[in-house]
Every structure is written in C-alpha cells, then in structure tokens.
Amino acid sequence: MKAMQKGFTLIELMIVVAIIGILAAIAIPQYQDYTARAAVNRLNGEISALRTAVEDALARGQTPGNAQDLGFTSSTLIDSAAPASGRPTVSIDAGGEVTISATMAGSSPAPVRGAVIAWSRAATGVWSCTITRPNPVGGWKDSFAPSGCTVQ
Numbered sequence: 001m002k003a004m005q006k007g008f009t010l011i012e013l014m015i016v017v018a019i020i021g022i023l024a025a026i027a028i029p030q031y032q033d034y035t036a037r038a039a040v041n042r043l044n045g046e047i048s049a050l051r052t053a054v055e056d057a058l059a060r061g062q063t064p065g066n067a068q069d070l071g072f073t074s075s076t077l078i079d080s081a082a083p084a085s086g087r088p089t090v091s092i093d094a095g096g097e098v099t100i101s102a103t104m105a106g107s108s109p110a111p112v113r114g115a116v117i118a119w120s121r122a123a124t125g126v127w128s129c130t131i132t133r134p135n136p137v138g139g140w141k142d143s144f145a146p147s148g149c150t151v152q
Helices: 010-048 050-059
Strands: 089-092 098-103 116-121 127-132 149-151
Touching (some): 010 050, 010 098, 050 116
Parallel strands (some): 127 149
Antiparallel strands (some): 098 116, 116 127
C-alpha cells in the first residue's frame, strides 16, 4: 500500500503567499483612504454640531463665544496644544458672519493632517462648508471631503 501524501507542496504555499501579497497591495491603500475619509467626516460632524449652539446664541441675541462656552469639550483630531486645545475656533466678524473652523492635527491620518474644515454662516442665516487642503498636499484626495463641502 502506498502512503497518502499529507500537507501542501512548496509551489502551492508560494501561490497562496503570492495571492495574499496581491490582495494586501490592493487592500492597504484602500484602508488608508477609508480611515482618512472617516477622520474628515468625523471632525466635520463634530464641529458642525456647534451650528445648533451658534444658532441658539444668535436667537437669544447673544454673541457666540468660544467652542467650550458652546458646549464643545475636545477632539483628538484637533491639536491638543494651545491655542487650539483640541477645540475648534468660533469667530464672528463685523458683518455678522460666524465661522467655526478646525485644523486637522492630533491623531488625524497623515494625508489629511493640516486640512482646515470651516463652517460659515452668512448674515442671512445660510451655512456653508469649506475644506482647505493641507499645505503641502501630502496624499490629500478631494474624495476625502464630505458631500456638500467645497474643497479649496
């Protein structure tokens, strides 16, 4: 009686390793893009939540204060060092335009680090979102921006 062969041959193992390598070469860049897009969307959601607090302050006849006064604690995607301290900036100009902005830093992925997300409220009450690309653009893709935000 012949003994049955057990296990895999070297060529079979090499084929499996080659397939895994090809899949990894495709998957890793896609994963990095997804994490960068998720970070931009997360910070956009965090700072856009301040729009309600700004509207409330304006409806009460008050001038919107800083992000902490409006109830924002901090974000790991914003630089934790002063003056940002993990919070976006809220400013109002003489014409009544309010701007909420944050620069991506901290634990932000490298391709989006340095991008500035800003929500601006015109005196008419219309909000708009703008994202300024990081300088230098190190891997930034316009597809990272959420729909409805313009990229500059």
